[in-house]
Amino acid sequence: MYSEIQEWFSAEARDLPWRRDCSAWGILVSEIMLQQTPVVRVQPVWEEWLERWPAPADFAAAPAAEVLRAWGRLGYPRRALRLHAAAGEIVERHGGAVPDNYEELLSLPGVGTYTAAAVAAFAFGRRTTVVDTNIRRVHARLVIGQALPAPALTAAEMALAADLLPEDTAESVQWNAGVMELGALICTARSPKCGECPVLEQCAWIAAGQPEPTYIPKGQPWAGTDRQVRGAVMAVLRAASSPVHADLLWNAAEAQGHPEVAKELGKLHELNTHAPQLERALAGLVADGLAQLSDAGYQLPA
Template identity: 75%
Template sequence: MLGGVAVHQQVRAWFRESARDLPWRGGCSAWGVLVSEIMLQQTPVVRVQPVWEQWMSRWPTPASFAAESQGEILRAWGRLGYPRRALRVHAAAAMIVEQHDGEVPDTFEALLTLPGIGTYTAAAVAAFAFGRRETVVDTNIRRVHARLVIGQALPAPTLTAAEMKLAADLLPHDPAESVEWNAAVMELGALVCTARSPKCGLCPVRTECAWIAAGQPEPTYMPKGQPWAGTDRQVRGAVMAVLRAADAPIHADLLWASDTELATTAPLAHPAEVATALGKLHDLNTQAPQLERALAGLLADGLAQLSDDGYHLPH
């Protein structure tokens, strides 16, 4: 298939020469790999790396992380988005300490038992942290496979069984080679075989690419980007920014206040960062039902708590 060994060698050779020097590659602890994989879900490397480095410096082991409060973890998560991921890492760390003597489990099956760890993350950690031969399939890998093998501009809108079988069929039998292949195809999709502007002239296997051979046909569908402006997600993010900035509960009235009301609220027993975050929330001009939904969702997801004094991060 695809020239067999030659294609694998070409892609892996390109990876060794062109891959980014990322801190969770080569010599990183299994804990560091696990944290990176969760942070990188739906979040670009440029945003993840500084936060990951701060986390590894502050919480270098699952035990140190599990001992931290959820509120402080959410505060340190910052603006990575989808903050429930932070709570999943915390729950996974707690189980690692309680059931695995503080060591990240080293098999796909054991990793899959950790809270918040799905099949992709379990396979990625088993492969990249422990050198296991696992089929790793993310968005970048799916896109490379779709073009290189199938001749389609984009993979199916959702992961299919046929894609998983193709990825398994393409995986080298040697464990070390399979790990490098997974990382190399993922990197090829991230840097060269990109979704919108592929750099085909730089591709190490362009002469083998079925999509190029077919004349680079257009996609059969247009991916729908996730809206942000005006959505409940934007409001939730703005509220979370307020709670992260605060060192005391935020009274509900402040979340609803206009800038004028906020300026006359005295004394405002919060740091200046809170006023800034509140100002950004108020600038959204959110209507009552949407803010109520956002607050209810944050409470339901365990990202916020409500006490007699107001809203705050979980303890």
């Protein structure tokens, strides 16, 4: 199955900018942005980001407010602040160069086990066990014969991934990338394209008769949630160049002379959120360092 997946990847992999002649910094940025966010939304922001901040030092010197504005609507904006903190540590502790090994990568703010392994593999060609949702799903079907992996990553899954990883370093990098892409394009969660799979004849799930999942995955709700309200408030603050008075956030008044702010305020008010929910959203944004409150109102952090 190794050669089949590698040949398929060579022929069918998407042409993504972070797979070309890309810096380690560019790959780190892509991995952070791609967490819980699809490629189609990430790519234009990533391209603008790397043009504006081509190296960690450039990014570390940027004000936090500009970082959050550039992050735009990618969601989970705390990722942007953590990446900002990571860039600062890269400059202070690593001479401005992204560290090239798993342990040092893992020590950076906002970098977890998956991201450290992925950057080590894809930026520096290291032999590391990369396990994301796509890889877990391919392993579950191809090797174990289950429709879906366990709801949460298990030690058994990590052990299986380590066992499957080729001993040859270059082949291990190709394997990680190939299996991940196979899960993203072919072995998808809801509508797998089994007829196009390069390892169909070796798939334990197919051999078992494609048994149904043992649980129903729950997608993350959006409409009416605190996350939606937080996102709407963040959109107002990104559009504003000065503090937004609390009265504007609470009441359907227009921001005179600021059409973009008024537009985002209109979207916030259309949610018809109740007072406790908006209070939670505002308090949470301040507590997470995504907003600041002064006598003048709310604004992005300095």
